[in-house]
Amino acid sequence: MLSSALAANGILSLLVSLGLRDLCMAPGSRSAPFALLRSRFPELTFHTHFDERGLGFLALGISRGSGIPAAAVTTSGTAVGNLLPAVMEARMSHIPLILITADRPWELLETGANQTCRQDGIFGSYAVFVHVPVLTSDIELAAAKRRISNALAEALASGIPLHLNAEMREPLYGDPSESPLPARPPANDDRAGPTSFADLRPEILPGKSLMSMLRTFLAPESPALIAAGSLPPEDAALLSEALRKTGHPVIADIQSNLRGRIPVLPPFDLLTARMPGSYERLRACQRLIVLEGHFISKKLLSFIRDFPGEVIFITKYTDGINASGHPGPVIRITPEALRNTILSLTDGKPAGKPDPLLRELSCPGQEDLAAGNAAEDRLTEASVITMLSKLETPLLIGNSLPARFADTLLAPESPRGIFTLRGVSGIDGLIAAASGLSHCFPDTGITAVIGDTSALYDLSSIALLRKYRLRLIILNNNGGNIFMKFPVPDDAILKDLFVNPQNVTFAGAAGMFGIPWRQVTREAELRELIRGPAEGEVLEIPLRPGEGINMLRELTAEAAGLPSAPSPSQNKAARS
Numbered sequence: 001m002l003s004s005a006l007a008a009n010g011i012l013s014l015l016v017s018l019g020l021r022d023l024c025m026a027p028g029s030r031s032a033p034f035a036l037l038r039s040r041f042p043e044l045t046f047h048t049h050f051d052e053r054g055l056g057f058l059a060l061g062i063s064r065g066s067g068i069p070a071a072a073v074t075t076s077g078t079a080v081g082n083l084l085p086a087v088m089e090a091r092m093s094h095i096p097l098i099l100i101t102a103d104r105p106w107e108l109l110e111t112g113a114n115q116t117c118r119q120d121g122i123f124g125s126y127a128v129f130v131h132v133p134v135l136t137s138d139i140e141l142a143a144a145k146r147r148i149s150n151a152l153a154e155a156l157a158s159g160i161p162l163h164l165n166a167e168m169r170e171p172l173y174g175d176p177s178e179s180p181l182p183a184r185p186p187a188n189d190d191r192a193g194p195t196s197f198a199d200l201r202p203e204i205l206p207g208k209s210l211m212s213m214l215r216t217f218l219a220p221e222s223p224a225l226i227a228a229g230s231l232p233p234e235d236a237a238l239l240s241e242a243l244r245k246t247g248h249p250v251i252a253d254i255q256s257n258l259r260g261r262i263p264v265l266p267p268f269d270l271l272t273a274r275m276p277g278s279y280e281r282l283r284a285c286q287r288l289i290v291l292e293g294h295f296i297s298k299k300l301l302s303f304i305r306d307f308p309g310e311v312i313f314i315t316k317y318t319d320g321i322n323a324s325g326h327p328g329p330v331i332r333i334t335p336e337a338l339r340n341t342i343l344s345l346t347d348g349k350p351a352g353k354p355d356p357l358l359r360e361l362s363c364p365g366q367e368d369l370a371a372g373n374a375a376e377d378r379l380t381e382a383s384v385i386t387m388l389s390k391l392e393t394p395l396l397i398g399n400s401l402p403a404r405f406a407d408t409l410l411a412p413e414s415p416r417g418i419f420t421l422r423g424v425s426g427i428d429g430l431i432a433a434a435s436g437l438s439h440c441f442p443d444t445g446i447t448a449v450i451g452d453t454s455a456l457y458d459l460s461s462i463a464l465l466r467k468y469r470l471r472l473i474i475l476n477n478n479g480g481n482i483f484m485k486f487p488v489p490d491d492a493i494l495k496d497l498f499v500n501p502q503n504v505t506f507a508g509a510a511g512m513f514g515i516p517w518r519q520v521t522r523e524a525e526l527r528e529l530i531r532g533p534a535e536g537e538v539l540e541i542p543l544r545p546g547e548g549i550n551m552l553r554e555l556t557a558e559a560a561g562l563p564s565a566p567s568p569s570q571n572k573a574a575r576s
């Protein structure tokens with residue numbers, strides 16, 4: 001049997017037996033042995049994209065939506081390097097992801113052989129790495145599978161992607177029917193080790209003293225405030241009832257997926273700008289529980305940094321949860337265990353004493369605030385985002401202004417799932433990731449809202465809308481309007497080197513892939529178009545440059561005397 005087929009079949013058999021369902025492949029010769037196995041793995045959905053940067057994000061979106069790692073397979077050479085942005089995002093937002101990169105066999109490295117370069121460990125600390133050599137026997141195959149299993153366990157426990165760089169020696173195009181591959185082990189054969197990805201994810205509980213601190217903070221009688229950052233919908237669903245039962249007031253970042261699920265305080269930036277005294281009122285709470293503290297609001301980070309009471313940080317993983325610099329213990333616990341801990345404190349007691357803060361602190365309805373131009377029925381960033389509160393599909397919120405507007409104004413009426421890619425807040429793979437996400441919601445598809453520069457960046461992934469139910473809303477304010485808030489002293493530099501307007505519409509880009517495109521300018525029209533499930537289409541909304549950022553500034557204008565966001569040097573000082 002061909003060694004290349006043995007390795008490809010061995011890797012896929014192992015991953016499929018653990019629950020792999022989605023494999024994203026870009027065309028290439030070195031990775032051909034994986035492609036040729038398609039009919040042997042009917043339980044796998046094969047996704048394709050011609051652009052490996054988009055391919056990585058497509059897999060990332062699928063992993064995010066399903067909670068099960070998806071795999072991206074590439075050929076050798078620069079194809080591998082193009083996965084890096086998605087790997088970085090997966091690492092920083094703890095999205096499980098598997099990268100399988102086909103490589104030339106070792107004897108061709110550094111010989112000048114075509115499309116051959118060093119691929120081992122190319123993602124550095126962003127991935128757990130396994131080198132899979134040319135496999136020539138069952139003994140070698142079994143050893144490779146053990147190493148992959150161990151590495152996968154490490155990757156899943158720490159929320160880090162797994163990179164398998166697999167040497168493939170020619171010939172690559174053997175017909176599996178001519179040289180039969182070993183029989184696939186039965187799905188429930190547990191002699192080989194773990195039987196599912198879930199088996200590889202340990203339940204994590206804190207030690208005794210941290211657990212006791214956790215219980216003290218969470219107990220319903222504790223005078224605590226909760227600030228919830230980034231929680232995927234499945235974790236929010238698991239925790240929401242328990243959080244509600246504590247009765248603690250909750251500041252919910254739009255990424256927390258708690259808005260629309262349980263009563264929470266109005267969006268932090270809006271509340272503290274609109275309701276005099278609210279900032280101080282929140283500061284008066286004696287304890288602060290920061291749950292998965294990855295926040296969009298800089299003002300909230302300042303609030304945490306300066307919080308005068310005790311603070312604890314609760315997280316599923318260990319990193320990326322305290323940009324405020326406030327000292328306080330990090331308590332690592334899985335959401336299931338956290339929920340059980342809370343329920344053990346609240347069970348048998350009357351359901352939550354809704355904190356008076358929830359009633360006391362309110363501000364004008366987001367819709368009223370956003371309706372600045374209602375009389376004209378003209379769309380603005382604010383009115384579009386507010387309208388998305390009624391969406392009947394999950395939503396991916398792009399970076400830059402969409403994320404900030406959503407954190408300030410979006411109040412989902414029902415919890416359909418809010419997604420962001422804010423591990424590193426790149427604007428590079430949003431269309432591909434949204435396509436992948438949509439695969440996980442076959443009944444409704446999803447909606448994504450992104451800026452025009454972000455759309456230009458991932459233009460090639462508009463091709464995916466032919467296959468995926470993605471309603472792509474592009475807020476076209478002609479460039480990166482977020483930069484207009486920075487104090488760039490020279491207007492020409494601001495325009496040329498920051499905002500960088502491209503004066504484009506996306507009709508041509510959608511047209512070249514045969515994707516329906518509409519320009520939408522009226523509120524009533526958009527309301528109709530976003531009703532119901534999504535299909536592959538582009539809705540482009542032309543906006544007045546600068547208007548959105550000014551409006552955001554007005555909505556969240558800080559009342560005099562409020563502290564500003566922490567600078568990096570202040571952060572450092574606070575930590576030391």
Ligand SMILES: Cc1ncc(C[n+]2csc(CCOP(=O)(O)OP(=O)(O)O)c2C)c(N)n1
Pocket residue numbers: 399400401402425426427428450451452453454455477478479480481482483
């Ligand atoms: C890959 C990558 N390159 C550069 C940046 C820096 N950046 C942040 S926002 C932004 C502009 C985004 O413009 P657009 O998508 O039009 O959104 P708007 O600012 O108008 O809301 C840029 C270039 C980034 N986040 N990611």
